[in-house]
Amino acid sequence: MIYLDNAATSWPKPEAVYRAMDHFMRHTGANPGRSAHQPSIEAGRIIYETRESLATLFGIGDPTRVVLTSNATEALNLVIKGLLQSGDHVITSSVEHNSVMRPLRAAEKRGVEVTVVRCMPEGILHPPHIEQAIRSNTRLIALNHASNVVGTLLPIAEVGLIARQHGVLFLVDAAQTAGCYPIDVEATSIDLLAFSGHKGLYGPQGTGGLYIREGIESSIEPLKYGGTGSRSEHEYQPDFLPDKYESGTPNSVGLAGLGAGVRFVLEQGVPEIQEREQELIRFLTDGLRAIPDVTVYGDSDPQGRVAVVSFNISGLTPSEVAMQLEEDHQIMCRPGLHCSPMGHKTLGTFPQGAVRLSPGYFNPNEDLERTLKAVGKIAAARARC
Amino acid sequence: METERYSVVLFHSMSNALQVEKLLKGMGMAVKLIPVPRQLSSDCGICLRFDRRDEPRVKATLEKKGIEIQGIHPMSR
Ligand SMILES: Cc1ncc(COP(=O)(O)O)c(C=O)c1O
Numbered sequence: 001m002i003y004l005d006n007a008a009t010s011w012p013k014p015e016a017v018y019r020a021m022d023h024f025m026r027h028t029g030a031n032p033g034r035s036a037h038q039p040s041i042e043a044g045r046i047i048y049e050t051r052e053s054l055a056t057l058f059g060i061g062d063p064t065r066v067v068l069t070s071n072a073t074e075a076l077n078l079v080i081k082g083l084l085q086s087g088d089h090v091i092t093s094s095v096e097h098n099s100v101m102r103p104l105r106a107a108e109k110r111g112v113e114v115t116v117v118r119c120m121p122e123g124i125l126h127p128p129h130i131e132q133a134i135r136s137n138t139r140l141i142a143l144n145h146a147s148n149v150v151g152t153l154l155p156i157a158e159v160g161l162i163a164r165q166h167g168v169l170f171l172v173d174a175a176q177t178a179g180c181y182p183i184d185v186e187a188t189s190i191d192l193l194a195f196s197g198h199k200g201l202y203g204p205q206g207t208g209g210l211y212i213r214e215g216i217e218s219s220i221e222p223l224k225y226g227g228t229g230s231r232s233e234h235e236y237q238p239d240f241l242p243d244k245y246e247s248g249t250p251n252s253v254g255l256a257g258l259g260a261g262v263r264f265v266l267e268q269g270v271p272e273i274q275e276r277e278q279e280l281i282r283f284l285t286d287g288l289r290a291i292p293d294v295t296v297y298g299d300s301d302p303q304g305r306v307a308v309v310s311f312n313i314s315g316l317t318p319s320e321v322a323m324q325l326e327e328d329h330q331i332m333c334r335p336g337l338h339c340s341p342m343g344h345k346t347l348g349t350f351p352q353g354a355v356r357l358s359p360g361y362f363n364p365n366e367d368l369e370r371t372l373k374a375v376g377k378i379a380a381a382r383a384r385c
Numbered sequence: 386m387e388t389e390r391y392s393v394v395l396f397h398s399m400s401n402a403l404q405v406e407k408l409l410k411g412m413g414m415a416v417k418l419i420p421v422p423r424q425l426s427s428d429c430g431i432c433l434r435f436d437r438r439d440e441p442r443v444k445a446t447l448e449k450k451g452i453e454i455q456g457i458h459p460m461s462r
Contacts, residue, residue, distance in 0.1 A: 240398060
């Protein structure tokens, strides 16, 4: 099997991730931070180390500013539902994932005003368009770091600066970039960073997180309330991080795996991973563009994108192409709208969508050579009909 | 156990306790996270035990890192 759906979730994972999870299940087991016996403390320690590794990766000074969640979606909901109030204005882009768009559309019903700044068809965003959209009641700019449809990177450093100058909070959705593109919350003025644990950070599914800049938590309500293992004598939610936003027994085994995944990333080095993925995406996009009847979407410059490419074969629907890739060539991809109807409207591929290939750090070159051959065959067979 | 030798730091949260444990261990101090002794009470149920002779270094580290604590108490029988 050739797995080219790493933008949905990465697979395989580094060996250390499997080992950390197996070890946790067999030998640690206990509920972290709830009891004071050594296995419980050890479970807490493992989770703390995951927090610490994430802090190192994103340039965060204090690991307790990292709130662990079940995925990027939960992190994004936490901010959008917990921060925005009726009368607030929020700015976002037209290549957002539904994990941003849907909570925003729901917030609109509560009286929050939403401006969607349009990107170019290649997914490129011009920072001045964001600045022009700022009003006196703008509370938040929520921006995807890289489109999960075309892989195009958005100019978060420039937008971060604009947000800072105007006193607007800046939320970045790093689901597609965490682990494979350098991120520094200080250098890019990020106030809130939402990320998936199960994509470029190589953790298991059901992991993710949110960085919250110091001081902002006083204006963000928790998504859930409950037991935290701290301040147990109080009936009110603690107000300090991470406990304020981490009620209930966590996904400890998953977070043990996530810690091992992040340490793998730190050992390899983000620039090394980025370079490898750029090599893969350059090879794949160049190869696809050379096939007659294939349309490739997005920025042609591999420097400006992550390892995601979407294409269509004329005369075939994305799902037909995906089915042939799987059945005849054992290649796993993802057809359709990729949870981003607006992203596809931006590209001009709504409502049929596109076929998305997302290679990962572990794909050998042969996987892509075989994929290009397979796409060539499918396109040629269609052209003969 | 010679409890006279030890003091404990009480924290508001488990994350802080774990953070400080790691810092002090990294500095070569023999510290251990233990359940909070019966006569004390803490927000998070665990505390960090250290050799009383290390108290100045422990306090300096907490201050330097800006970590709020509930208090430091000698362990007594
Ligand atoms: C850009 C983007 N944002 C958010 C998400 C949601 O991530 P998760 O599945 O971790 O909730 C995804 C992935 O599905 C994504 O690609």
